Amino acid sequence: MTAPKDFSLSPDLHDYVVAHGAPPDEVQRRLIDRTHELGAISRMQIAPEQGAFMTLFAKTIGATTIVEVGTFTGYSTLCLARGLAPGGTVIACDISDEWTSVGREAWAAAGVDDRIDLRLAPALETLAALGDDVVVDLAFIDADKGNYANYYEALLPRVRPGGVILVDNVLWGGAVIDEGNQEADTVAIRAFNDAVAGDDRVDVVLLPIADGLSLIRKR
Numbered sequence: 001m002t003a004p005k006d007f008s009l010s011p012d013l014h015d016y017v018v019a020h021g022a023p024p025d026e027v028q029r030r031l032i033d034r035t036h037e038l039g040a041i042s043r044m045q046i047a048p049e050q051g052a053f054m055t056l057f058a059k060t061i062g063a064t065t066i067v068e069v070g071t072f073t074g075y076s077t078l079c080l081a082r083g084l085a086p087g088g089t090v091i092a093c094d095i096s097d098e099w100t101s102v103g104r105e106a107w108a109a110a111g112v113d114d115r116i117d118l119r120l121a122p123a124l125e126t127l128a129a130l131g132d133d134v135v136v137d138l139a140f141i142d143a144d145k146g147n148y149a150n151y152y153e154a155l156l157p158r159v160r161p162g163g164v165i166l167v168d169n170v171l172w173g174g175a176v177i178d179e180g181n182q183e184a185d186t187v188a189i190r191a192f193n194d195a196v197a198g199d200d201r202v203d204v205v206l207l208p209i210a211d212g213l214s215l216i217r218k219r
Contacts (some may be wrong), residue, residue, distance in 0.1 A: 021040070046076045066088070
């Protein structure tokens with residue numbers, strides 16, 4: 001094994017990374033601040049550099065249909081919507097009207113609310129109810145960890161060949177390699193990562209972006 005080339009980002013270096021990519025605009029900054037006001041749960045919001053990556057990635061693959069499992073306050077949704085091809089849609093799945101209402105305000109301010117189809121129901125029910133004509137270019141999973149494998153299996157048949165599923169929090173703060181950590185979420189993420197790594201239906205790379213982001217391409 002070669003020596004790793006990655007390293008932990010200091011706050012100053014993180015600021016540099018964000019500033020020299022696609023830094024949050026005024027709408028995104030307000031959404032970050034509004035989410036921060038929610039307290040400790042604000043940690044569920046994706047990092048700004050991850051959002052910028054997702055916008056660019058959606059543009060790169062020309063995504064017209066995106067499915068998001070886990071919307072929270074809508075930062076990732078906003079980023080994905082900005083990456084859509086003309087006429088495209090983000091189908092956003094969540095169960096909280098309280099949290100997504102924060103996102104709705106930001107989507108409207110950003111002028112992308114007409115590209116977002118928010119569905120408030122358990123995500124597995126929403127995915128099961130999608131019409132047979134719905135072909136997914138890009139999906140993003142960032143919800144309850146115990147259902148990661150179920151969301152993945154529900155989405156993969158709908159993803160077009162060459163389409164991609166992005167999965168967040170796959171490093172889980174480093175807990176995935178701590179065999180002494182047998183908490184339910186850790187065990188679920190660890191099992192999910194192992195299953196995807198051995199899945200011959202896909203190609204996968206696990207990227208050390210934020211808390212770990214798996215990029216899974218359907219063959």
